[in-house]
Amino acid sequence: MEVLGISGSPRQGGNTELLLKHALEPFRDKGWTVTEFYLSNRSVAPCDGCDICWETGECVIRDDMDLLYEKFVSCDAIIIGSPVYYRNVSAQLKAVFDRHHALFKNKPLIGKAGGAIVVGRGASGGQSLALTIIYNFILSSGALAVPGQRNGLSVVADKPGDVLKQPERLKQARVLGQNVLKYAELIRLESK
Numbered sequence: 001m002e003v004l005g006i007s008g009s010p011r012q013g014g015n016t017e018l019l020l021k022h023a024l025e026p027f028r029d030k031g032w033t034v035t036e037f038y039l040s041n042r043s044v045a046p047c048d049g050c051d052i053c054w055e056t057g058e059c060v061i062r063d064d065m066d067l068l069y070e071k072f073v074s075c076d077a078i079i080i081g082s083p084v085y086y087r088n089v090s091a092q093l094k095a096v097f098d099r100h101h102a103l104f105k106n107k108p109l110i111g112k113a114g115g116a117i118v119v120g121r122g123a124s125g126g127q128s129l130a131l132t133i134i135y136n137f138i139l140s141s142g143a144l145a146v147p148g149q150r151n152g153l154s155v156v157a158d159k160p161g162d163v164l165k166q167p168e169r170l171k172q173a174r175v176l177g178q179n180v181l182k183y184a185e186l187i188r189l190e191s192k
């Protein structure tokens, strides 16, 4: 079993990556293969709208998205995190969402469990909007939107590492991971 974690932050070691790592711990504990895809060290160009994928089911752009195209197929669950940027997800993550469009024919995420994490500096900084955007991607891909303790994980933090001073939020990241894991295992049992 394999979980795919995508962080949309361009900041290495930032809050999104730290929260995502905590959310992925329950999968490691259960011996899953954990694939971490951090947009701080990967490059995914924006969709250029050529629409060739509409005919071929394949994107013509060759970059680090190639790995994600494989992982969307091989994974059993997915957790996506993003910093809040202008009350939205980061441009880096939005590029991934748009490029996923090339898989519209096969929809490899159908029936897979998905969770969402967002972090912004403001107490009402647009976290709920960014969460909705990630869950909309999950649902549009045919995946299942799994909640954490309440909704997706919404965090207030700014400087890289700030989130490490918030043990409650780190715990909630783990709870989100546990929930996604639980649903992924239930789905697997059902499909046997």
Ligand SMILES: Cc1cc2nc3c(=O)[nH]c(=O)nc-3n(C[C@H](O)[C@H](O)[C@H](O)COP(=O)(O)O)c2cc1C
Pocket (backbone or CB within 6 Å): 009, 010, 011, 013, 014, 015, 016, 017, 082, 083, 084, 085, 086, 087, 088, 119, 120, 121, 122, 123, 124, 125, 126, 127, 157, 158, 159, 160, 161
């Ligand atoms: C371009 C840009 C736009 C931002 N927009 C928002 C925003 O709309 N709301 C908010 O709460 N924080 C905003 N922030 C702050 C980041 O969300 C915050 O610093 C977050 O912790 C970054 O996550 P990271 O450490 O994973 O990169 C913005 C930061 C940048 C660089």
